[in-house]
Amino acid sequence: xxxxxxxxxxxxxxxxxxxxxxxxxxxDFSCNTNRNHINYTVVVAETHSQSFMDRVExxxxxxxxxxxxxxxxxxxxxxxxxxxxDDDEIEEFHLIKDVPNISDEEYYEVPDEFxxxxxxxxxxxxxxxxxxxxxxxxxxxxxxxxxxxxxx
Numbered sequence: 001x002x003x004x005x006x007x008x009x010x011x012x013x014x015x016x017x018x019x020x021x022x023x024x025x026x027x028d029f030s031c032n033t034n035r036n037h038i039n040y041t042v043v044v045a046e047t048h049s050q051s052f053m054d055r056v057e058x059x060x061x062x063x064x065x066x067x068x069x070x071x072x073x074x075x076x077x078x079x080x081x082x083x084x085x086d087d088d089e090i091e092e093f094h095l096i097k098d099v100p101n102i103s104d105e106e107y108y109e110v111p112d113e114f115x116x117x118x119x120x121x122x123x124x125x126x127x128x129x130x131x132x133x134x135x136x137x138x139x140x141x142x143x144x145x146x147x148x149x150x151x152x
Contacts, residue, residue, distance in 0.1 A: 002145070002149050003149055004141070004149065005025050007141050008138070008142065008144075009023065011134075011138045011141050012025075012072070015072075015138070019076050019080065020036055021036045023039070023040055024038075024039050024040075025039075026039030026041055028041055028044070029041060029071040029074065029075050031079060033078055038072070040068075040072050040075070041071075042068065042145055051108075053067055055105070056117065056121070059117075063124050063125060065124055065135075068138070069124070070117075073119075073120035073123055074117050075116070076119075076123075077115065077118070077119030077123070078112065081112070081115040085112060093110050093111060097113075
């Protein structure tokens with residue numbers, strides 16, 4: 001079992017509760033919009049990490065944030081924007097995402113993915129103090145998690 005997860009999860013849980021969400025530490029960032037539940041991680045595959053961060057830096061050059069913040073807020077963005085789409089659209093999005101060998105860029109352009117990222121960018125722009133306060137709490141816990149698990 002990994003050490004330091006409980007303290008990290010307490011900090012993340014407190015933040016996501018502002019959006020009526022729950023969360024769990026997992027192997028990737030993901031979201032269950034039916035349950036308002038987010039999985040988050042502190043280790044992301046480098047290929048997806050690089051393409052995602054390249055994209056957000058290109059589309060939102062004014063938003064300077066760590067990949068963890070982008071990932072977490074993107075997943076919250078799914079919950080915050082899901083009602084913008086009807087059931088048929090959501091089904092279509094799932095079909096597009098399930099296409100074998102879909103590129104990262106094609107995936108990011110699926111409307112629900114695009115809107116979740118856009119929501120995250122706008123949230124960070126409009127709530128800088130809250131985001132900075134959360135980052136000041138969570139960043140040391142992420143660092144501690146890395147250290148106690150010999151990840152760095």
